[in-house]
Amino acid sequence: MVLKLYNTLTREKEDFSPIDPANVRMYVCGPTVYDFAHIGNARPVIVFDLLFRLLRHLYGTNAVTYVRNITDVDDKINARAARDFPGLPLNDAIRQVTSATEAQFQADVAALGTLAPTVQPRATEHIAEMIAIIERLIASGHAYAAEGHVLFDVPSMADYGRLSRRPLDDMIAGARVDVAPYKRGEMDFVLWKPSTENEPGWESPWGRGRPGWHLECSAMSWKHLGETFDIHGGGIDLVFPHHENEVAQSRCAFGHDVMANVWMHNGFLQVEGEKMSKSLGNFLTINQLLADWPGEVLRFTMMKTHYRQPIDWTVKSLEESWKTLDDWYWFAGDVPGTRPAKAVVEALCDDLSTPKAIAELHALRNAAQRTGGEGARDALAGSLRFLGFFADTGEAWAARRKSAVEVDVAAVEALIADRLAARQARNWAESDRIRDQLTAMGLVIKDAKDPATGEMKTTWEPAR
RNA sequence: GGCCUCGUGGCGGAGUGGUUACGCAGCGGACUGCAAAUCCGUGUACUCCGGUUCGAGUCCGGACGAGGCCUCCA
Numbered sequence: 126m127v128l129k130l131y132n133t134l135t136r137e138k139e140d141f142s143p144i145d146p147a148n149v150r151m152y153v154c155g156p157t158v159y160d161f162a163h164i165g166n167a168r169p170v171i172v173f174d175l176l177f178r179l180l181r182h183l184y185g186t187n188a189v190t191y192v193r194n195i196t197d198v199d200d201k202i203n204a205r206a207a208r209d210f211p212g213l214p215l216n217d218a219i220r221q222v223t224s225a226t227e228a229q230f231q232a233d234v235a236a237l238g239t240l241a242p243t244v245q246p247r248a249t250e251h252i253a254e255m256i257a258i259i260e261r262l263i264a265s266g267h268a269y270a271a272e273g274h275v276l277f278d279v280p281s282m283a284d285y286g287r288l289s290r291r292p293l294d295d296m297i298a299g300a301r302v303d304v305a306p307y308k309r310g311e312m313d314f315v316l317w318k319p320s321t322e323n324e325p326g327w328e329s330p331w332g333r334g335r336p337g338w339h340l341e342c343s344a345m346s347w348k349h350l351g352e353t354f355d356i357h358g359g360g361i362d363l364v365f366p367h368h369e370n371e372v373a374q375s376r377c378a379f380g381h382d383v384m385a386n387v388w389m390h391n392g393f394l395q396v397e398g399e400k401m402s403k404s405l406g407n408f409l410t411i412n413q414l415l416a417d418w419p420g421e422v423l424r425f426t427m428m429k430t431h432y433r434q435p436i437d438w439t440v441k442s443l444e445e446s447w448k449t450l451d452d453w454y455w456f457a458g459d460v461p462g463t464r465p466a467k468a469v470v471e472a473l474c475d476d477l478s479t480p481k482a483i484a485e486l487h488a489l490r491n492a493a494q495r496t497g498g499e500g501a502r503d504a505l506a507g508s509l510r511f512l513g514f515f516a517d518t519g520e521a522w523a524a525r526r527k528s529a530v531e532v533d534v535a536a537v538e539a540l541i542a543d544r545l546a547a548r549q550a551r552n553w554a555e556s557d558r559i560r561d562q563l564t565a566m567g568l569v570i571k572d573a574k575d576p577a578t579g580e581m582k583t584t585w586e587p588a589r
Numbered sequence: 590g591g592c593c594u595c596g597u598g599g600c601g602g603a604g605u606g607g608u609u610a611c612g613c614a615g616c617g618g619a620c621u622g623c624a625a626a627u628c629c630g631u632g633u634a635c636u637c638c639g640g641u642u643c644g645a646g647u648c649c650g651g652a653c654g655a656g657g658c659c660u661c662c663a
Binding site for chain 2 (some may be wrong): 136138154157161162163165166167168169170172178199200203289290337338339359360361362363364365366367374379390391392393394395400402429430431433434435437439441444445448449455475478479480483484485487488491494546551553556560562569570571572586
């Protein structure tokens with residue numbers, strides 16, 4: 126089975142061929158830990174989790190190294206620490222912010238059904254590698270020190286701008302940034318900058334300071350994946366400048382034509398047709414959403430749209446997702462399948478076409494219905510587990526809706542018992558009255574005969 | 590202003606030049622005391638204007654519309 130991936134570097138879908146099939150290497154830009162992760166942050170997490178699962182399936186569970194970093198040095202973190210912990214020394218305050226935020230992030234993404242990456246390195250634990258890269262860049266003439274800063278000399282790199290397809294001349298012409306006096310070129314960017322007493326800093330050959338904005342990913346990918354590797358992923362907004370500058374740093378430091386062979390970028394997310402922003406009041410954190418929706422519903426909603434397309438995140442879509450998962454759990458939640466259907470894997474091999482994979486799941490569901498065979502049902506369950514679903518039993522899943530509403534369960538059960546008695550007495554007026562009463566409570570009831578005993582049983586759940 | 594995506598049925602969302610995507614909703618039927626759930630069946634589309642072609646949702650050009658990046662945002 127051939128895996129095809131769209132490569133931002135070439136703007137084409139290409140056959141994937143790993144440098145070393147025994148160790149497929151992928152790096153994905155992770156969160157900056159200063160605040161709750163929002164649903165937009167969840168998109169690359171889910172997308173590249175799927176790719177991780179697919180690569181493990183194709184090359185072997187232990188043949189894939191997936192690195193997703195934690196950015197724990199950033200001026201936004203410093204600001205948040207000063208705001209939230211004014212009484213603490215800055216370093217302690219920063220530690221409070223980063224450790225609490227990271228713990229929240231890990232809990233959030235675990236609830237989304239993602240596997241833990243192989244390595245989750247922290248920027249602050251790779252300062253030595255960053256300094257080593259800067260020293261290489263200075264030695265090779267691609268960086269220079271000025272006024273306590275070290276800057277990358279953009280014009281020294283002949284094909285700077287290849288990833289984002291931005292010719293240097295155009296960028297300079299359209300530049301809207303203030304040019305700092307210590308910069309030689311307008312587009313030069315910071316590798317190292319000085320820290321004041323009140324800012325976090327590390328000793329370096331250029332004085333006490335902290336790393337620039339793009340250096341950490343070059344350092345961490347180098348440390349954990351080597352000078353070149355297979356796949357680099359992130360949100361499409363990172364193409365420029367973040368990834369472009371990462372490429373520049375890594376390639377010029379190590380002297381390779383490429384940093385990663387394949388660059389993958391997920392599209393953006395809108396909320397109810399509008400850009401998500403705090404000022405519009407439609408800023409959705411993963412954590413908030415998890416209060417109302419199972420993590421698998423969020424995951425499935427994300428998968429309904431191909432990763433490169435923009436996605437419109439709506440309540441309607443979430444409700445539809447929940448309904449679909451209800452059906453699948455009801456239909457196959459407790460069958461033991463663990464292997465994915467070939468058609469589902471093939472769909473993902475087509476540049477991670479999750480919409481096509483979902484269509485295949487529906488096909489399996491329909492085939493199992495029509496033939497009554499256990500094969501398709503097993504394949505449905507196995508495929509869903511492969512894709513990160515069916516972590517619950519069917520019963521536990523069904524209970525989620527009930528726990529989402531506040532009702533007096535004992536009272537509901539009593540009403541249902543009364544209704545059953547009325548029905549057995551063929552007192553339809555009374556049984557309908559009780560049903561209306563339950564409906565008014567926001568509940569729906571379902572009558573079903575136990576196929577074994579023929580006994581009538583009634584179940585309930587919140588109305589959708 | 591520069592660069593880059595994208596415009597498919599009521600909604601979501603696939604479609605690599607040539608027979609049905611699929612799902613949800615809707616509608617019809619079965620089942621049910623009536624419902625719900627379930628099962629069976631089913632209609633509706635390719636933004637507009639040109640061009641290439643025997644044939645275009647699919648390729649080319651243009652118009653209009655939407656979104657993104659160029660500001661340490663996934």
